Amino acid sequence: MKIATWNVNSIRTRLVQVVNWLQENPVDALCLQETKVQDAEFPRSPFEDLGYHLYISGQKSYNGVAILSQKPLEDVTIGFDPILGISDFDEQKRVITGVIDDIRVVNLYVPNGSEVGSEKYDYKLRWLKVLRDYLHALLEKQPSGMCVCGDFNIALEDKDIHNPKGREKLVMATDLERQALQQVLELGLSDAFRKFTSEDGHFSWWDYRAAGFERNRGWRIDHHYLTPILYERALACAIDIAPRKLTQPSDHTPVIVEF
Known part of the structure; x- marks a missing residue:
């Protein structure tokens, strides 16, 4: 089985690219973020x-x-509401989950946070606390096979950033964000990509500005986190940079885990 995650930064803008990618990479499940479209459209x-x-x-x-x-x-x-009975965070469409072949797939688009100390940054930290409660509740229902994937908007380690100098002041890399994500992972989730690749220089997002992709000035912020049994079953986890090379691509690229 293969599960992919991809922030497409508008499904209508990237429609042909996503369809072509699926034809070449017929994964069992593709989790999309930033679709930017109402359901009817x-x-x-x-x-x-x-x-x-x-x-x-x-x-x-x-x-x-x-x-x-x-x-x-x-x-x-x-959303969070069906599991936690909390609707405060569901106005923004960021959470969807379902089960395929006894594997619960949780697809997330974690808030970006905008700027350190801003209202959006505080919202992100509160959202991550609710996420921990949400995943804890799901794990009680499905304790073994769970893949939590998506755009986390957090680089958990310095080697996940092309240049970590001064990262303490940069949104997506502050200590508070990392601590909040680490508390989520303490539920028993492990990074699938790091099972197979330990070195730096591997990224899933590159800024459109200043030739970020061409200079490989990226961040690894798109992840697959797995429960222990599923982590042991993982055969590979790779970042496919090919879509980022296309004309008018998303600023993110797919990450695929295989079991």
Whole structure:
């Protein structure tokens, strides 16, 4: 089984690229972030024509998550509210989950945080605390096979940044963000990519500005975190940089885990 995560930065803008990628990489499930489209306007037909079932949670112009799966998902829920009874954080469409072949896939678009000390930064830290409670509740329902993936907007280690100098003052790399994510991982989740690749220089996001991709000035902020049994079953986890080389690409690129 292969599960991929990809922040596409507008599914309608990147539609042809995503369809072409799926034709060349027919993963069992593709988790999308920043779809930036209301559900009624999501371009379903091109993916359904490829045999994928679509589970979407979107909004106009911002955020939005979706799971495309070759098999129908079971126990699909959207947002924190169905699990925690908390609706305060669900106006922004950032969370969707479902089960495929006894593996619970949790697709997340973690808030960016904007600037350190801003209201959006505080919101991000509060959101991560709610995420921990949410995943804890899901783990009680599905204690073994869980893949928590998506755009986390956090580089957990210095080697996940092309130049970590001064990172303490940079959103996506501050100590508070890292601590908040680490508290989530303490539920028993491990980084699939680091099972197979320990060195630096591997990134999943590059700024459009200043030739970020061409100079490999990137950050690794798109992750697959796995429960212990699933972590042991993982055969590979790779970052596919090919889509980032295309004309008008997303600033992120797919990350694929294989079991």
